[in-house]
Amino acid sequence: MQSNYIGDQVRIFALRSSTAYLGEQLNKLTKEAASGEVADLGLRLQGDTVVLNNLENRIALIEQYEKNTQDAGFALKWQQQVLTAASDSSVEFANKVLTLPQAYDPVAVDELVQEAAEKFSIIVDQLNRDVSGRYAFSGQNVSERPLRSPNDIIGKMSEIVGQATSADEIFQKISVWFDTETNGEGFDGFAYNGASENNIRFSIAEGETVNIGISAIDPEIKNMLKGLAIAALADHVDLGDDNVEIGRLLKNGAREIWNNEVNLIQRISAIGAAQEEVERGEVRNAAVLSELTTARNDIRRVDLYETSSAILETESQLRNLYLLTARISSLSLADYLR
Known part of the structure; x- marks a missing residue:
């Protein structure tokens, strides 16, 4: 009788092992049905993961390109906004000054100086704005505020002018100071804190880069600042309340702005062209990422019909095992002897 008892225990153990295995299979199949992806990817690929790894690596690369396009697009958008607003504002001012009548009205002149x-x-404050931890007009030195304060710049210009009492002399001295680029003696050395090198290239797609570098001492920007600064200087120099000389200084500054406007517009257009490059990169990245993601998903995807059928079959096998296990577990000695 002992051998029969041991044999029954072995059968029960085998049934329980089968039940556990089928339970695990059911859990795996249920997860696959819920996620739509195969649970045992290694088994699906039979250990050959090269293709999948290549897909994952390319997807990660394209996702980095997408991040680069976002960063580049944000920086270019800010540059476009600042320079467009500066161009509109400075040209509006220049037009007011250049259309002044020869008989300068003291009130109008004073208002224009202010x-x-x-x-x-x-x-200057806009050029100095920190955007997401970066200064967009500092060239490669994006961690450094590009320009000193407006008061510092105007104060330095007042020192340079010294005892000059005519608009032409003041204009000449300030022009030389703005145009001097060596030995730290000019505007660049005093007012600018960024880097002279402004080549900042972003990889925005496979084989495509865009340069987003720009600095506040690029000629198109500096000449606009020079024109406004010369006009603003009229309130900080001694011209003996001579409205004619003050008006002449205003017009000297306005002409600098006007003569520079074409160059500034061209620079703004170049930024717009860079924005278009970034947009094309975004479209290309989205298309490539869609293809790669589809290919990766095809490898991982399960056949939901086959999975559902397997779930039903496994559930049926489990029910049969439960019934058989319950019958053996409740078998009495009298039932066994019959």
């Missing part, structure tokens, strides 16, 4: 100082201050 307007020049206000516009100069606003534009």
